[in-house]
Amino acid sequence: KAGVTQTPRYLIKTRGQQVTLSCSPISGHRSVSWYQQTPGQGLQFLFEYFSETQRNKGNFPGRFSGRQFSNSRSEMNVSTLELGDSALYLCASSLSQGYSGANVLTFGAGSRLTVL
Amino acid sequence: AQSVTQPDIHITVSEGASLELRCNYSYGATPYLFWYVQSPGQGLQLLLKYFSGDTLVQGIKGFEAEFKRSQSSFNLRKPSVHWSDAAEYFCAVGNYGGATNKLIFGTGTLLAVQP
Numbered sequence: 716k717a718g719v720t721q722t723p724r725y726l727i728k729t730r731g732q733q734v735t736l737s738c739s740p741i742s743g744h745r746s747v748s749w750y751q752q753t754p755g756q757g758l759q760f761l762f763e764y765f766s767e768t769q770r771n772k773g774n775f776p777g778r779f780s781g782r783q784f785s786n787s788r789s790e791m792n793v794s795t796l797e798l799g800d801s802a803l804y805l806c807a808s809s810l811s812q813g814y815s816g817a818n819v820l821t822f823g824a825g826s827r828l829t830v831l
Numbered sequence: 832a833q834s835v836t837q838p839d840i841h842i843t844v845s846e847g848a849s850l851e852l853r854c855n856y857s858y859g860a861t862p863y864l865f866w867y868v869q870s871p872g873q874g875l876q877l878l879l880k881y882f883s884g885d886t887l888v889q890g891i892k893g894f895e896a897e898f899k900r901s902q903s904s905f906n907l908r909k910p911s912v913h914w915s916d917a918a919e920y921f922c923a924v925g926n927y928g929g930a931t932n933k934l935i936f937g938t939g940t941l942l943a944v945q946p
Contacts, residue, residue, distance in 0.1 A: 719874070748932055758921065758936035771931050805874055809932050819865070820932055822874035 719823035733794040736826045740808030747789040752803040801830045837937035852907040854922030863925035864905040917944045
């Protein structure tokens with residue numbers, strides 16, 4: 716069964732531009748979460764979606780937004796890019812919300828964003 | 832507030848030697864605990880998890896971890912390290928009983944394996 720697919724894998728943008736990252740969860744998974752990974756701040760939670768609704772949001776400015784579609788695919792958008800937005804953006808999917816023996820996060824390989 | 836501490840930023844072990852990576856958490860109740868591994872340029876792969884029950888949990892690739900409530904620890908161990916284990920390891924805590932999959936991660940421990 717296919718894993719979590721993130722596109723694009725690598726991209727370079729300049730300051731002030733915007734970017735959209737895409738995440739296709741494992742088939743049957745309805746929850747999608749996004750994390751930002753940087754050398755300085757480590758892994759930080761961005762937001763979490765379930766059934767097209769944002770259920771939880773991390774401490775990031777409003778420039779960071781996301782959405783989930785009816786097929787559970789998710790996108791995140793960063794507007795007015797800053798140098799500090801350079802990071803690996805990881806998407807993870809799970810069957811549902813709340814942990815159980817069967818419900819854990821499975822991560823994609825990430826989208827590496829470089830802002831010049 | 833929930834937090835996870837991995838005191839060792841970088842560890843080097845010889846191939847075949849045993850390994851223990853430390854993880855301490857701060858949480859008001861019994862947490863859900865996880866260890867993930869990340870190889871260069873890759874996402875996170877789940878090694879093992881603790882939800883309840885037996886405090887010694889077995890994971891993939893020969894890893895195990897022990898939950899010690901009294902010490903607020905969830906250390907990862909492997910009896911004999913292979914060169915392919917070189918990677919970064921992250922401990923994480925999840926919200927017990929909550930309707931969220933949000934994880935709080937530690938800062939990671941980078942493992943180097945000497946031949």
